[in-house]
Amino acid sequence: MSDWIANRRVLAAFGDPAGAKAVLAYLSAYGRAAATITAVSDRKHGFYEDFDCKVQPWPARAAQDWLKDKDILLTGTSVPTGLELELIESAARVEVPSISFVDHWTNMAARFQSGARRILPDRIAVIDEQAGRVAHREGLPAERVCVVGNPYHEYLRAWRPKVAMEGFLASIGVDPAVPYLLYAPEPLSSFNLDKTYGFDELDGLRLLIKARRARGRGDVAIVVKGHPNQHHALFERELAATAEQNLVYVREADFNLLAHGAAAVIGFFSNSMIEARLLGRPVIRLLSLLRAGAADPLAGWREGGWTEVYTDHELVDALAAALDDIRKN
Structure with missing residues (x-):
């Protein structure tokens, strides 16, 4: 999956904690391949400190300004929806490709729904084949859904405490x-x-x-x-x-x-x-x-x-x- 961001200027965006963990774990594993990484969130979570990635607050500036000079957008997904959909929509306008991680088997379509509008990234990265089938049942286009696993799960398999309990x-x-x-x-x-x-x-x-x-x-x-x-x-x-x-x-x-x-x-x-x-x-x-x-x-x-x-x-x-x-x- 490192080829998604190889030599690219990355904007990473997330709100929900599970989505944030998926994106940050992906960047922890593959971020060295990127040219630059900018991360933004509309939430503050203590686990940000576990990852070597500075997370900036949203909305310090408009969505299109965050995307300026970026080559790819990576997002988590949130229910209720948050900053991710605004950035996905803006990325489509300026022809910046987008990939969203879905960290669960539930509320697949709801993660991309803003009122009556469905706002889809170029790729929807799901955790397994079962999640892919759920995505298809909920009407998400098969050509955009890809099974990649959850990067945070791999991070956890290697996790060890760094402080005294x-x-x-x-x-x-x-x-x-x-x-x-x-x-x-x-x-x-x-x-x-x-x-x-x-x-x-x-x-x-x-x-x-x-x-x-x-x-x-x-x-x-x-x-x-x-x-x-x-x-x-x-x-x-x-x-x-x-x-x-x-x-x-x-x-x-x-x-x-x-x-x-x-x-x-x-x-x-x-x-x-x-x-x-x-x-x-x-x-x-x-x-x-x-x-x-x-x-x-x-x-x-x-x-x-x-x-x-x-x-x-x-x-x-x-x-x-x-x-x-x-x-x-």
Whole structure:
């Protein structure tokens, strides 16, 4: 894939965190082939520091000015849509080719929809053949879709912590001496997806607390990692109102480090579940809450390796197994 940017002046643009990671990982792997790289985002994410690429704020200037003297545009994709579509449309006007990374199997067409208009890049880079089939079903033109994998997945396979875990955990209010479960849900309520799936992120936390109590493991902490699109007050009010101990809500922290130290990473459908597996961590997916007939958005992930729980009893057993494993290690 290095030939996409070889000897070219690159503009990279992204908003959504998963799209940003795909683009930045691609540039980390192949960026040396480019003539120059300019990166811009309408969001700020802590993981930018993990990549050797300065990210400038959007909109410091107009879209056409960002594209001046550029040979190619690389973008992530966002739902709801963001700066990527404005730049893709501007790139087409000035005949700058564009490539967009799609990091999931869901909302393929929605990522390129602005009101009644569909705005497409020259290439749509998807993660696997299943994603390609979904793209075709949703009406994206086959000649623009190419299967390339997700560059961030390859980055994660080689990832290792660069800081001491004890200091990192203490800095975010987590006792390094206490084993913890990492709850990393997507912000279902932020996008009214609770109506689609039949539950929201608070339901998952309550289920997890119930299972911890049933196992008699109040000594094990539950660390809740807020998604970048999460309405943080939702969780903060919930934790403030409960008498449960060893509950910590973290708005912003390095997910890879949090997952690395966890007995297990727990959630539903987000990319965090895949990322935790690629980091070699046990993953428990709470599917007992899923409304009958609702599709599992991660059904396209073929590598598996996680535990899917469909009953309260299965969750208790999965937590016990994860905690037993961390004691052995």
